Amino acid sequence: MPVPSYNAMPLSKMFLGARVLQAICMILIIGICSNFIQMIVTTGVEPPKEFVGTLSVVSTHIASRFLLHF
Numbered sequence: 001m002p003v004p005s006y007n008a009m010p011l012s013k014m015f016l017g018a019r020v021l022q023a024i025c026m027i028l029i030i031g032i033c034s035n036f037i038q039m040i041v042t043t044g045v046e047p048p049k050e051f052v053g054t055l056s057v058v059s060t061h062i063a064s065r066f067l068l069h070f
Contacts, residue, residue, distance in 0.1 A: 026066055033059065
């Protein structure tokens with residue numbers, strides 16, 4: 001699918017680059033969170049319920065925003 005230019009090619013390429021960086025950052029944040037959860041699980045400590053609730057709500061919100069914007 002070609003990139004729409006709207007008669008402003010540098011601006012549309014900058015927007016596309018920003019969206020690519022947004023996807024990379026989201027993958028990076030998910031990786032950091034999953035690594036943190038893995039560290040909690042391997043130590044055998046029960047995570048606080050507030051932490052689990054916050055993480056699940058935020059990750060669901062981020063994923064739904066990402067899917068709705070593409």
